[in-house]
Each structure stands twice: as C-alpha cells, then as structure tokens.
Amino acid sequence: xxxxxxxxxxxxxxxxxxxxxxxxxxxxxxxxxxxxxxxxxxxxxxxxxxxxxxxxxxxxxxxxxxxxxxxxxxxxxxxxxxxxxxxxxxxxxxxxxxxxxxxxxxxxxxxxxxxxxxxxxxxxxxxxxxxxxxxxxxxxxxxxxxxxxxxxxxxxxxxxxxxxxxxxxxxxxxxxxxx
Ligand SMILES: [Zn+2]
Numbered sequence: 259x260x261x262x263x264x265x266x267x268x269x270x271x272x273x274x275x276x277x278x279x280x281x282x283x284x285x286x287x288x289x290x291x292x293x294x295x296x297x298x299x300x301x302x303x304x305x306x307x308x309x310x311x312x313x314x315x316x317x318x319x320x321x322x323x324x325x326x327x328x329x330x331x332x333x334x335x336x337x338x339x340x341x342x343x344x345x346x347x348x349x350x351x352x353x354x355x356x357x358x359x360x361x362x363x364x365x366x367x368x369x370x371x372x373x374x375x376x377x378x379x380x381x382x383x384x385x386x387x388x389x390x391x392x393x394x395x396x397x398x399x400x401x402x403x404x405x406x407x408x409x410x411x412x413x414x415x416x417x418x419x420x421x422x423x424x425x426x427x428x429x430x431x432x433x434x435x436x437x
Pocket of ligand 1: 274275276277278279302303304305306307
C-alpha cells in the first residue's frame, strides 16, 4: 500500500490498513522540516489498530473570485514558463523554482493561501532566475497598466541586484513593497 508523491513514498492513505475502515482517528501530527509532508499517528476506531501515515500536505489556493482550488506545482511552473518564452531558462530551473515556491508556501503552515501570496512567492525566486521573466510575470500578476509600473519594478529589481552584489541581505522589501 505505497503510493508515490513528489518522489517520496506515502504509506497507505487514511484508511485502516488492517480492516480498511475509512474514518480513522488522528492521534498525533508531525510536520516535516521542508513543509511538504506530515506524519500522522492514527488509530482505527473499528479494530483498534494503530498505524503511521506519511501524507502530502494539502494546500488550498483562494482565487480572486473567492473560489478555491488545490495548490498545483505544475500550475506554478506553467505560469513561469509562459513568462519565460524565448528566454534561455533550463528545465531544471523551472522545476527547482516550482519546488521552492511549494516549500515556501507549505512551510507557512496554513491550509489556505490567497493567489496573491502565490504570485509573491513566485516573484521572489524568479528575481534571481531571470530579469525579463520576472518583469513579464510581475506585469501580469501585479496588473501593470502603465510605463511607470514597469519603471518602478525595474528600479526595484536593480536595487535588489545591487544589494545582492554587495552581499547584503537578499531578503529585502522589493517584492513586498509593491502591494
Ligand atoms: Zn481497522
């Protein structure tokens, strides 16, 4: 009863592996350091068996219209890919960024996150990956409507790179400021 998820083994589901009862009780929950999985100690109220499950964390994204959808790393990667057309970005860089965004969001320990937060979480690593992709993505996600919006963003991006070049804290407000 082993499923694969994100390359990790997930043992069982939430069903009792002994009697297949599907409404088992959680006794203890432990979150992994990377935020991607949780280990749960469960007990079956029907047969009394105790067992441990390794589960992927479910994260719901709240969209602008108020509807919800499960977080999808593939969707994050597709969005960045679209902004990266004709740019020389490697496949593994997209994958790395997708994983980074997922870890960032899930490590926050919240069950629901707004699509705006997802956009912000994408912009941070994108800044280091490719300037043009960053600006394209920012222009869509932050609804740029004028040349000034671009200028402001470019200015912040330059400031960010300057600070990085001087070895200062990379975690600066350039992304956050734009709200
Ligand atoms: Zn059972």
